[in-house]
Amino acid sequence: MPKIHPDHASDGGPRLAHSHAQEGEIPGTVDLTAAEGDDTAYGQALYPVPSEDPNDPLQWPTWKKNIILVIVSVFSFLGNSSLVGPSVYIAIYSEEFGVSHAAASGLISYPNLAFGFGSLLLVPMYLKFGRRLVTLLSIATFLAGLIGASRATSFAGLMVARVFHGFGSGVCESLPVQLVNDVFYLHERGKKIGYYTICLCLGSTGPLYAGYMLAGGYSWRLFFYVEAAFAGALLVLAFLFVEESAYKRQTASSPPVASGEKTDAPAEEVEQVRAIPRRKAFVETLKPWSSINHEEEFFLTILRSFSYFLVPAVFWVITSYGIYIGLGALAFNYTFPLKITAPPYNWSPTNSGLIAVATAVGFALAIPFTATSDKLAAHLTRRNNHIREAEMRLPVMLPAMLIAPAGLIVYGFTAERNLHWMGYFAGVAMDQFGSYFYFTITLAYAVDSYYANTSEMLIAMNLGKQAISFGMGSYLLDWILESG
Template structure:
């Protein structure tokens, strides 16, 4: 007896749950039965298998380190796209091209970044998350090295598109990982951590600008990015385990509904949880893979997902209102935050009446830092609100229950844009730029996080196809805004004379 208890004590605790999805996608019955592991007083969902190799059963430290790796990858991927925006005038002079053409070194890699997911997401459905993650990181690293050594506009563009395309999966991957290894009640918070890394990627121009201060060329930015990408590749090799896992289908017996239990109580029967087949014999629990086994580069090919049909089906999600809402939200905020602010602020701040140095032109990223970090402590707001509303709804969870958390910041981003634009139009004090950007980024953080978590809750079974549509859509919108942004400003915009003098070095006509 004592020996058996000792053996049981050595076995890691495996979570159990009897939650189950309703007929409507996004609706989940989280009523806890006896013996269930719970969070916020509700049963865990998705229901984990009694298998230590199920990603839901992995220890917390492993889940968190994987999330950190893929989130930092998102930061590097995004910062490498937007960082060189402070070099546009330098590229224009060095390669003998117009500033609008030089801005293509930002816009086209940004578009390739979105289209990378079109191939890489179906690929990780077929051959697994781990091999595609490592392949993506290798491609990203190779592109950065190529960009650091490029000597022509064409060569730099090819290298930029190459590393942009390679890192295209870095925005889909963290969301997919959250979907694979975390429970429903953890999604909002974990997606929030990924989102802060995604958002901070827009601060790349800050680091790129200050790298010029040391007397180095624009190439130093790519050297530093490549160094971090190489270190992250090594960490991913050792810690990012394959998270693809096919759980057995839940049977009705394993998931009694609350209504059926209440019916038994009304009939005078003693409500007893049914026997759980997965708990009958602990000897059937598989052994946990060894560390060396988790380092395997290739797993089994999944023949069920169809590669090309996955690509084609993803386009149907453009017609799903929830997905289109997320696409429009991300695309506009990326176009405004990561591109418009980073394009226009260096132009305005280095011209009269401000006359800042070029190396200080990336300081607008400080405003982004302020906005994002003020929002960070509120990351779990939607999870807690949804849990509270689920409790009031007798344990039935609806995907929309997290959305009211967006209402308090609804008008803050538009107000920030007005402050920024008015400051630029009237050449007001530079703090107006910072206040406008901080307001916009504070509000955008919640819309990045909670809208994405809502979409994942709504279409849990089709997350991968949805992510393809989201990445294509938001990058296409931001590309459209970024491609003609400078021409738009020069013809219609905030201070035409100063901008033309700064970039063309000739007086306005």
């Protein structure tokens, strides 16, 4: 059956997508057998099944979906780059505020912890009060924290501002995944989460920009000025384009009722007389708030999230994700400046952020493989009589499972023997190549497995991975200064 684009009919006019896909009894399985008249992708029916309502996020035009993805992805880049960028300023903070290097590194570790724990409150908030409201509030909080950091005159003041903007941007790792879940189909998730992951991962290049601002003779404050300027522009774009994507999709037997309409007629008769609601006007989509979802239990959502630490598949995602963040965002950015500025290398501190180039190279080499998990899963689904299973994405990860640990060995061996500086770059590039697969495919796998409880799972993932990465970085400087 040929693939039909969901946004436009053959005559060029707008149309609504249709599908008869069905979720299986086992979580993570979906019957994607296409019926006559279904829209398809890779020869399989679309899932989730879209409603007839043009306000259903699945029925939004592609440009609308993509611009929302771009906005939240850039938010993720800014959030992550603002967290790790100041790692090149640790020595400067130590001297300026009269604290030890280990204490100054807390300006990286503690905001990183707040970044993870922010989702504990922000995710239940966007379930209860809407994605749009929390998006705007989070970016505004992020912006306020950056402005505070740029004007801080004491160590305590800078720490508070850093924790504040870390907390505000904490939702930027769960919100993009939730929005991908809201507005894109199953066959698109791997690719779309991959695009978001690119921005998430490139955020770890923040030290590169921060270092070269110093090299240009500017104060460390410039980094926060620049981040704040981009955050302000992002807030405006989010207000204009990030429409509320929370949508209670009706079943086929109970299609959506037009506003104000009530009927007791049988479903078959209602199907014939009920009109499809009109698409909201642009001005209507600008309302910052939406109706409160009284079915969502705020505190119960928080409590339920902790149960996911007991789910083996989710625990695997949490630990692997956290370890790679701890390595990429903290361990490499802490250890490389210490090694490369000491003999026999003797690089200047302003060039110590160049390790971010290796990170960018590793991610760039991985980007061409972004859609591979979607394609492999579609191929295996056809072989499995059109029954999709969440694990069908995972074989793509095999190369990453071998290359990333090899990269750690290369990096560690180079540091131990003071080998050529290219060894550091090769090790980091190999590790970050592998981390891209873990960040992208494990996340898509987890979302596929627990579609109905994605939000609780995302809370557990953010808490767990940031706690692990915090643990890896909090005493790292003391450890390597004592033990090498």
